[in-house]
Amino acid sequence: MPVSQEILDEVALSRAEYDLIVERLGREPTPVELGMFGSLWSEHCGYKHSKLLLKMFPSTSPRSLIGVGQENAGAVDIGDGLAVVMKMESHNHPSAIEPYEGAATGVGGIVRDIFTMGARPIALMNSLRFGPLSDAHNRYLFNGVVAGIAGYGNCLGIPDVGGEIYFDQVYSQNPLVNALCLGLIESKWLTSARASGQGNLLMLVGADTGRDGLHGASGLASRTFEEQKELRSAVQVGNPFLEKLLIEACLELVQHDWIVGLQDLGAAGLTSASVESAARGGSGMDIDVLKVPRREQGMTPYEVMLSESQERMLVIVKKGCENKVKTLFERWDLRCDIIGQVTADGLARVREGDVVVAEIPVKLLSDPPLYRLPASKPAWLRGAQSLDLATLPDLAPTQAGPALLRLLGSPNIASKQHVYRQYDHQVQNNTVVAPGSDAAVLRIKGTAKAISLTTDGNGRYCYLDPYAGGAIAVAEAARNLACSGAQPLAITDCLNFGNPEKPDVYYQLKECIRGMAHACRVLGVPVISGNVSLYNETRGQAVYPTPVVGMLGLMEDVTKHCTAAFQRAGDLVYLLGTCDGVGLAGSEYLALEQGLVKGRPTIDLALEKRVQRTCLAAIRQGLLHSAHDCSDGGLAVAVAESAVIGGLGFKGRLPMEGRLDSALFGELQSRIVVSLAPENLPQLEKIASKHKVPLTKLGTVEGKHFAIAGCLDLPLDEVGEAWRGGLERALGG
Amino acid sequence: MKYGVLVFPGTWSDGDCHYALSSVLGRDVAYIWHKDVDLSGYDCLILPGGFSYGDYLRPGAIARFSPVMAEVERFAANGGLVFGICNGFQILCEAGLLPGALLRNSHLQYRCQWVNLRVENANTPFTSRSRKGQVLRIPISHYEGCYFADADTLAELEANNQVVFRYCTPEGEVTEQTNPNGALRNIAGIINKRGNVLGMMPHPERACEPLLGGSDGNLLWPV
Numbered sequence: 001m002p003v004s005q006e007i008l009d010e011v012a013l014s015r016a017e018y019d020l021i022v023e024r025l026g027r028e029p030t031p032v033e034l035g036m037f038g039s040l041w042s043e044h045c046g047y048k049h050s051k052l053l054l055k056m057f058p059s060t061s062p063r064s065l066i067g068v069g070q071e072n073a074g075a076v077d078i079g080d081g082l083a084v085v086m087k088m089e090s091h092n093h094p095s096a097i098e099p100y101e102g103a104a105t106g107v108g109g110i111v112r113d114i115f116t117m118g119a120r121p122i123a124l125m126n127s128l129r130f131g132p133l134s135d136a137h138n139r140y141l142f143n144g145v146v147a148g149i150a151g152y153g154n155c156l157g158i159p160d161v162g163g164e165i166y167f168d169q170v171y172s173q174n175p176l177v178n179a180l181c182l183g184l185i186e187s188k189w190l191t192s193a194r195a196s197g198q199g200n201l202l203m204l205v206g207a208d209t210g211r212d213g214l215h216g217a218s219g220l221a222s223r224t225f226e227e228q229k230e231l232r233s234a235v236q237v238g239n240p241f242l243e244k245l246l247i248e249a250c251l252e253l254v255q256h257d258w259i260v261g262l263q264d265l266g267a268a269g270l271t272s273a274s275v276e277s278a279a280r281g282g283s284g285m286d287i288d289v290l291k292v293p294r295r296e297q298g299m300t301p302y303e304v305m306l307s308e309s310q311e312r313m314l315v316i317v318k319k320g321c322e323n324k325v326k327t328l329f330e331r332w333d334l335r336c337d338i339i340g341q342v343t344a345d346g347l348a349r350v351r352e353g354d355v356v357v358a359e360i361p362v363k364l365l366s367d368p369p370l371y372r373l374p375a376s377k378p379a380w381l382r383g384a385q386s387l388d389l390a391t392l393p394d395l396a397p398t399q400a401g402p403a404l405l406r407l408l409g410s411p412n413i414a415s416k417q418h419v420y421r422q423y424d425h426q427v428q429n430n431t432v433v434a435p436g437s438d439a440a441v442l443r444i445k446g447t448a449k450a451i452s453l454t455t456d457g458n459g460r461y462c463y464l465d466p467y468a469g470g471a472i473a474v475a476e477a478a479r480n481l482a483c484s485g486a487q488p489l490a491i492t493d494c495l496n497f498g499n500p501e502k503p504d505v506y507y508q509l510k511e512c513i514r515g516m517a518h519a520c521r522v523l524g525v526p527v528i529s530g531n532v533s534l535y536n537e538t539r540g541q542a543v544y545p546t547p548v549v550g551m552l553g554l555m556e557d558v559t560k561h562c563t564a565a566f567q568r569a570g571d572l573v574y575l576l577g578t579c580d581g582v583g584l585a586g587s588e589y590l591a592l593e594q595g596l597v598k599g600r601p602t603i604d605l606a607l608e609k610r611v612q613r614t615c616l617a618a619i620r621q622g623l624l625h626s627a628h629d630c631s632d633g634g635l636a637v638a639v640a641e642s643a644v645i646g647g648l649g650f651k652g653r654l655p656m657e658g659r660l661d662s663a664l665f666g667e668l669q670s671r672i673v674v675s676l677a678p679e680n681l682p683q684l685e686k687i688a689s690k691h692k693v694p695l696t697k698l699g700t701v702e703g704k705h706f707a708i709a710g711c712l713d714l715p716l717d718e719v720g721e722a723w724r725g726g727l728e729r730a731l732g733g
Numbered sequence: 734m735k736y737g738v739l740v741f742p743g744t745w746s747d748g749d750c751h752y753a754l755s756s757v758l759g760r761d762v763a764y765i766w767h768k769d770v771d772l773s774g775y776d777c778l779i780l781p782g783g784f785s786y787g788d789y790l791r792p793g794a795i796a797r798f799s800p801v802m803a804e805v806e807r808f809a810a811n812g813g814l815v816f817g818i819c820n821g822f823q824i825l826c827e828a829g830l831l832p833g834a835l836l837r838n839s840h841l842q843y844r845c846q847w848v849n850l851r852v853e854n855a856n857t858p859f860t861s862r863s864r865k866g867q868v869l870r871i872p873i874s875h876y877e878g879c880y881f882a883d884a885d886t887l888a889e890l891e892a893n894n895q896v897v898f899r900y901c902t903p904e905g906e907v908t909e910q911t912n913p914n915g916a917l918r919n920i921a922g923i924i925n926k927r928g929n930v931l932g933m934m935p936h937p938e939r940a941c942e943p944l945l946g947g948s949d950g951n952l953l954w955p956v
């Protein structure tokens with residue numbers, strides 16, 4: 001009997017995929033088997049539309065220990081016997097339906113990916129996108145997401161040290177919630193998520209299993225949906241206290257020799273945890289759902305296998321060690337049950353007591369079809385890329401001040417302190433540079449080192465030129481790390497796009513990845529882990545192509561870190577980088593002040609590399625008092641931010657050969673604003689000259705005004721008020 | 734002076750307290766699991782910050798029934814020093830070892846930021862290395878830091894010099910703007926009548942090194 005379309009829709013499989021399953025199995029799948037295929041072959045778990053493209057990323061480097069796809073997260077060696085484990089993941093669709101729990105469980109899920117490898121989670125970051133705050137529904141989503149991140153993260157005692165938040169109409173029905181987690185581990189304790197060794201036991205630890213989140217991340221993420229209300233039950237509910245206990249217990253566990261592997265349960269719950277770990281181990285598994293502790297009555301095997309109840313871990317225990325493992329977990333008041341064992345037959349077998357309800361080759365489940373779709377440059381792109389400056393009136397000097405204040409106070413640029421003061425950013429006593437600068441800096445206890453962390457992505461640039469936008473995302477992240485004094489080491493990424501079955505979107509996906517990959521190679525930074533979130537669109541309206549780059553950097557000497565804030569009156573302010581070009585394409589100024597999203601952003605990666613090298617060398621030699629990346633809002637905004645954060649005024653002039661709006665707010669790439677003591681200038685000039693990087697004097701740190709000759713002179717307090725109060729004003733505060 | 738840092742399920746400042754005391758200050762410190770009931774040999778017990786038992790019901794409401802707490806009460810009754818920080822302060826109030834309660838921040842949000850504290854009473858074992866009126870810079874990080882007590886209790890606290898810290902400006906002025914959570918009378922920390930049990934919302938263990946933003950917290954560990 002042919003399976004109905006309704007059932008196929010429920011498991012989000014196409015008829016062609018169903019036929020493929022029948023062909024490979026040699027029979028029709030049972031309902032439980034169909035559910036397992038549906039979740040493992042979903043876009044979220046199977047990466048059907050992206051895996052082939054992701055191969056473009058460079059994924060290894062001399063320091064990389066664990067690469068993309070091998071384990072739950074990537075790992076890099078930072079010396080001193082230590083490794084950093086890192087991953088970023090999206091929880092977009094659940095957050096659109098239930099923002100608090102969607103964001104909270106997004107944090108919970110990414111943290112589990114880190115401690116499942118035996119690493120202590122030491123930092124969180126979040127990259128968020130919402131529709132404009134003038135809309136009540138967007139305020140509801142924003143407040144819910146921020147509260148959810150705070151509620152879950154603060155309870156865990158992991159500092160949230162930064163991130164980014166942007167607002168644009170395109171994200172109105174499709175908010176983006178990308179959560180990043182970083183962990184630290186002695187390399188020798190790195191634990192695999194591999195189920196191997198016939199007869200070894202599968203133990204389930206943590207929360208009991210309920211019906212929450214059925215077809216959650218896997219089903220929600222595999223299609224667009226018009227009616228969101230009835231999907232609320234598909235959003236998981238989190239218990240951060242339970243997760244905290246799991247963290248402590250698991251970190252204790254990995255230091256013994258009792259287990260073969262550790263795997264967290266995330267999207268597609270027990271199905272993906274057991275199948276993926278079996279696939280990694282080249283083995284099979286046999287699970288009895290009756291042994292899984294439940295929190296609801298009458299659950300079917302289908303529900304048990306696909307539940308996305310949070311805070312559960314799968315432990316692959318060496319036969320004979322199960323009592324030791326159980327005792328350890330019980331000390332932490334954690335439930336622990338043997339639910340099955342590892343087999344040698346390569347089959348994923350699910351039984352309900354004596355009745356076998358599913359029996360599928362593991363390889364088949366973990367090997368979904370991969371698609372390469374037609375990509376075609378969208379017809380509208382050429383028009384979007386053409387920006388006719390002749391028809392765009394320039395700013396008059398008298399308009400410069402008010403325009404600057406409006407930009408500084410706009411939600412995309414304004415200070416995000418309202419948000420990050422709701423996150424504990426200090427716990428664990430490692431935070432040297434807290435949120436508010438270009439990158440967070442965390443010292444590594446027991447060494448002289450520190451790591452730096454940032455997230456960056458600009459959907460508008462990628463919309464206007466996916467290839468350049470992708471490259472710029474990577475470049476900007478590395479630039480932010482350079483501004484903090486760190487050498488970029490590795491990337492974890494979150495690719496947020498619309499429906500890839502549309503050639504326009506597939507083009508965007510392909511070109512963004514191509515651009516990112518190119519920048520990765522030029523800058524020498526591998527992608528060690530990541531996540532893809534597709535189908536971010538509602539009623540045909542997709543989000544901007546929004547690849548988000550999370551980047552880790554390393555500095556050998558923590559005392560040589562740098563922040564964005566001016567430090568001392570009398571310091572000179574210089575610009576590293578070029579002023580050649582207009583830079584208005586896709587700029588915040590163009591969007592906010594002119595209502596236009598047009599033009600073609602560009603980047604010279606060779607110049608970018610030299611600018612970053614210059615900045616890093618200068619910081620390492622102790623020459624700089626501040627370094628701040630020029631991004632949204634351009635040069636005037638960057639200098640203003642350095643002044644306001646430092647509480648010190650600025651007096652000077654910006655290079656102004658062409659248009660005033662371009663000079664002030666143009667977003668040319670590869671530029672850094674630095675401040676330094678006058679006696680250090682000759683040495684900085686030497687380094688810039690050596691790297692062939694233009695160096696332009698902007699002015700001096702002085703007084704209590706922010707003054708740019710020929711166009712504006714504002715009290716620093718007024719500039720500060722605009723920037724500090726912007727977000728709260730937009731929230732209606 | 735031997736310090737014991739209590740660890741409840743959900744506590745997370747234990748590591749930071751241990752780090753400040755041991756790695757930074759070189760003191761003798763050990764962890765005490767909440768199910769252990771042997772507190773002999775300790776001179777000062779620290780109840781650190783965190784979300785013990787997930788802050789379920791009320792922060793500290795469940796921890797106060799943990800096996801070790803009966804021993805903490807005995808220890809305090811015998812004059813031992815007890816130092817409650819953030820969640821630790823909340824647990825001590827729930828256990829009745831300190832008067833009053835910590836309510837939800839008046840703005841209903843979590844708040845993590847550096848604050849200035851004025852030392853109101855330098856005659857305690859915890860403030861013996863500070864001066865009365867001295868301003869210390871120490872961070873807060875909490876949802877429920879709004880200290881509350883009824884009028885009679887407040888009057889008694891003030892009369893007995895039991896208010897040890899108040900939120901203030903960098904110059905030491907106690908103002909409404911410097912109150913980060915709505916606490917009555919800007920109260921950030923109090924001590925019991927006997928003078929051996931102190932509770933404070935700010936985290937001295939986080940102000941342990943200039944690299945992290947300041948080291949004023951180091952002054953407060955009893956010696």
